[in-house]
Amino acid sequence: MSIFRLAVVSCLSGVAVLAAPDPSKVTFNKDVLPILQKNCQSCHRPGEVAPMSLLSYSDARPWAKSIKAAVVTRKMPPWMAEQNVGHFKNDRTLSTEDIATLTAWADNGALEGDAKDKPAALTFQDGWNIKPDIIVEMPKPFQIPATGTVNYKYVLVKTNFTQDMWISSAEMRPGNPKVLHHGKVWVRPPGSHWLENAEPGEAYENETQREIIGRNGAEEGNDILGKFNPGLGAQSFDINGSAKFVPKGSDLVFELHYTTNGQPTQDASKIGLVLAKNPPLTRYYFNAGPTASNLAIPPGDGNAEVVSEVTLAQEAKLVYAQPHMHLRGKDFELRLVFPTGETQTVLKAKWDFEWQVGYELAKPIDMPKGTRMIGISHFDNSANNRFNPDPAKEVVWGPQNWDEMSNCFIGVIIPTDTKPESVFKRSGPSLLPRGHSGPTLAALEAAKRNE
Numbered sequence: 001m002s003i004f005r006l007a008v009v010s011c012l013s014g015v016a017v018l019a020a021p022d023p024s025k026v027t028f029n030k031d032v033l034p035i036l037q038k039n040c041q042s043c044h045r046p047g048e049v050a051p052m053s054l055l056s057y058s059d060a061r062p063w064a065k066s067i068k069a070a071v072v073t074r075k076m077p078p079w080m081a082e083q084n085v086g087h088f089k090n091d092r093t094l095s096t097e098d099i100a101t102l103t104a105w106a107d108n109g110a111l112e113g114d115a116k117d118k119p120a121a122l123t124f125q126d127g128w129n130i131k132p133d134i135i136v137e138m139p140k141p142f143q144i145p146a147t148g149t150v151n152y153k154y155v156l157v158k159t160n161f162t163q164d165m166w167i168s169s170a171e172m173r174p175g176n177p178k179v180l181h182h183g184k185v186w187v188r189p190p191g192s193h194w195l196e197n198a199e200p201g202e203a204y205e206n207e208t209q210r211e212i213i214g215r216n217g218a219e220e221g222n223d224i225l226g227k228f229n230p231g232l233g234a235q236s237f238d239i240n241g242s243a244k245f246v247p248k249g250s251d252l253v254f255e256l257h258y259t260t261n262g263q264p265t266q267d268a269s270k271i272g273l274v275l276a277k278n279p280p281l282t283r284y285y286f287n288a289g290p291t292a293s294n295l296a297i298p299p300g301d302g303n304a305e306v307v308s309e310v311t312l313a314q315e316a317k318l319v320y321a322q323p324h325m326h327l328r329g330k331d332f333e334l335r336l337v338f339p340t341g342e343t344q345t346v347l348k349a350k351w352d353f354e355w356q357v358g359y360e361l362a363k364p365i366d367m368p369k370g371t372r373m374i375g376i377s378h379f380d381n382s383a384n385n386r387f388n389p390d391p392a393k394e395v396v397w398g399p400q401n402w403d404e405m406s407n408c409f410i411g412v413i414i415p416t417d418t419k420p421e422s423v424f425k426r427s428g429p430s431l432l433p434r435g436h437s438g439p440t441l442a443a444l445e446a447a448k449r450n451e
């Protein structure tokens, strides 16, 4: 038996040796550059979010050791989802072979190699990744100070859209990518009360101007049209013939999270839209799903659980999930409970406030009416969390970074005649009154027993 096992092991390692290049012969031009082109240069090039370029040998050479450290620890490329749960189109995970190649390069003198082995340089589009039919820009730039924290800003933009439109793809572009950390553009359909008292073009914040901003509740019918995250590019809404609906008379709301970078500067972000070429078969709708507005996180708790839930009042297909928490967030799980009682974990991901990663499902998941979507998150409200603004505080839901949130933005495909605001109904733990912790799965079970 032991001989047999030995044989299998040596045979496997033989295969591995054949597949990976000889470590001492690994060169930048032949082995490393193709990996950087495919996985890193979207962010690591001049003008993009990352602090250094990895386009050429001279750019990358000084970073060889840090590249090894960053890929071995899986800090880079940034991707938070657990490997064995769910499949995602936009998965950035490096293969173990690629990690081995980058490691071998760094450990063996980071050689340049022969110029004739070098793949052609990638050409990057300067500007749009789509060919927009319509571009909407903030009417005036927002002034960003040199230092300090800038709260989330909301800018109402009047569009004068005179007809109903179906959109097949969108791309939000910062005016200044050095200071726009991430952002969203929302459709505000006619009749929505959100920001109805706002002066178009002015930037408002929840912290001091809540009465002007008002509530962005699901009942308002608002819909996320496009978003910007570092390295995200354009978003397609065409999944087997679906498109996003923008009713005539809609306005747009730009939601902007700026970071300061040492110099006063300004930004006017914009969004480009591509009109659907064919009548849509289904509608792509994107809004907050499970939301824990009743959350309470005890002071000092290093692993506080918070559970939230919505039930589908209409059938829908799940195509996208983007958890959202603030500085105390640790991890997030999205679980489906089908009407049959079967459960499926769609996503399990570490949380990192800096990245706000969204997950594009490799295959849409059918969710019949009555399916429950459950969000389970954990928070570190202890002094061990270096981002924690105040471990002594009991934290509740709120818009500021020092408050918390636990929700998950959800992209679904629905029939074109379904009213989007009727899709998600709060249920289960999200209906419990706020206590001093949770709501937790255990508290929910207890509440059920007492019913």
Ligand code: HEC
Binding pocket: 035, 036, 039, 040, 041, 042, 043, 044, 049, 050, 051, 063, 066, 067, 068, 070, 071, 076, 077, 078, 094, 230, 231
């Ligand atoms: C989505 C954008 C993005 C992608 C893709 C990306 N990076 Fe980064 N990278 C960043 C940003 C932003 C930083 C600086 C902030 C940070 O360290 O988190 C960074 C930092 C780094 C650092 C410095 C780490 C440190 O500890 O100081 C290294 C090394 C690095 N990246 C290597 C890579 C490599 C190698 C790849 C591809 C295999 C890659 N990155 C892919 C955005 C990206």
